[in-house]
Amino acid sequence: MWDLVSTWYHEGVPGHHLQLGAWAHRAAQLSRYQVSIGSVSATTEGWALYAERLMDELGHLRTPGERLGYLDGQRMRAVRVVVDIGMHLGLRLPAGTGHAGATWTPELGRAFFGARSGSPAAFVDSEVTRYLGWPGQAISYKLGERAWLRGRDAARARHAAEGRDLDLRAWHTAALGLGSLGLDDLEGELARL
Template sequence: MPGHHLQFGHWTTLSGRLSLFQTSAGSVSATTEGWALYAERLMDELGYLDDPAARLGYLDSQMMRIIRVIVDIGMHLGLPVPEEAGLGPGLRWTAETGRAFFGAHTTRESAFLDSEIVRYLGVPGQAISYKLGERAWLAGRAAARARNPRFELKAWHMAALSVGTLGLDDLEPELAAL
């Protein structure tokens, strides 16, 4: 799968042309993790997840990421837990309710769930930035494809990875211009 190893390896080969910010020190989740989620979706789009077990694993990971976003937003904003969540009436998102929700909707082990809650308490907005980054990669690709009748996916990927890490405000327009 063309995830981080391709991304970081390509940045290493371009290290003489890109700044330290563009290749490592300024790593922005929207670019790095957005690319990783985009790459997973790309493998599905290209038909590499046709095996039922592989497809189920992909969908399970997607579900986990949705839960991460819900829990991250809910905990940091102290929002009420919707009754449909099945955790009980009148609750607010806390580490405890987030952990219970995560456990009820994934197949992950207990230690993993605990680490996820600690992770998102320590890095607010990280889960959201991953998904917003994925959306920026998808929208940038769609715009580039619409703009260029001779669009080639492989060439676009290499050009997109060649810009290094970008902030979320710049990511989609930069990818669209390629």
Template sequence: GETRFPVYDLVSTWYHEGVPGHHLQLAQWAHVADQLSRYQTTVGMVSANAEGWALYAERLMDELGFLANAEQRLGYLDAQMMRATRVVIDIGMHLQLRIPDDSPFRPGEQWTPELAQEFFGMHSGRPADFVESELVRYLGMPGQAIGYKLGERAWLTGREAARKAHGDEFDPKQWHMAALSQGSLGLDDLVSELSAL
């Protein structure tokens, strides 16, 4: 029943799902599959690695100036806020934690799906039906939201270590292609490999 489709919140999603996100990532894994184990290219898909790359790709496109106007940048920042919010919700609901007493939101109450929906709605520009579907997703896949952000952190840590190691000789384009050619690795191995590139 929708008749309007604003793109402000889609641009960073395109970078996440397309290029340089998952489309480029999975295509590169297929391209170098003969140099990697089956684990690294298919059966061993480490979600935190793959989704971490896609979040990193969104950030990279912002760093490179491809979020060309304020509307696109706000969409990207809204997506970042959504992901931070869902980490709080995922941890709170699955560990059945109480909201801290000094919180401006429902201090002292225990996280429930209803409180999570209210909190998410307050901290996201997303419509209510989207928020509800996201909560169902989090309840069915504990830790997924956290894995995205830990994976992004691993990619950023590896890049920074490589940049420090190479100094002025660091070539971002060469590093990114070598990084994408690693296939799917666990996060500790990923940081180690990325740092050594």
């Protein structure tokens, strides 16, 4: 239940709802690819994770429970990365997992995910099944978030070098106006805003 506030920020405002609304508003300025089938998972999910972090940075996770829910979500996303990469690359589980040296399988992925995320079994099963059907999508959340953060940091540094503060509201408006881009393009464009 503690994760509801950060989930709202992820799915609602300033997350996906705001993002997709901005893209719909700017549809005439975006490419046909961006408006129809061109959603890059890392850009889309990265924005939503960035939105969660932003709300934490701005002090909108007001209670210890809300902050714990946010951090628990971050833990789950970290576990996702490990399981997704391990299963798709056929890696061996590291020491300390209870299955050291074993090759990742869906069953071991479920066991690892469940033990480290505290998630209910039905959710764990659904997540691992999703990873198997959509390789790399689980990783895209964190990769995208990192691109948004690096882009923001680069824009801040550029503005500071010019003796100006970054107007975060204007930066977010311009950033969302870019539409969905690949990560290299996204990070470069964000840095220039």
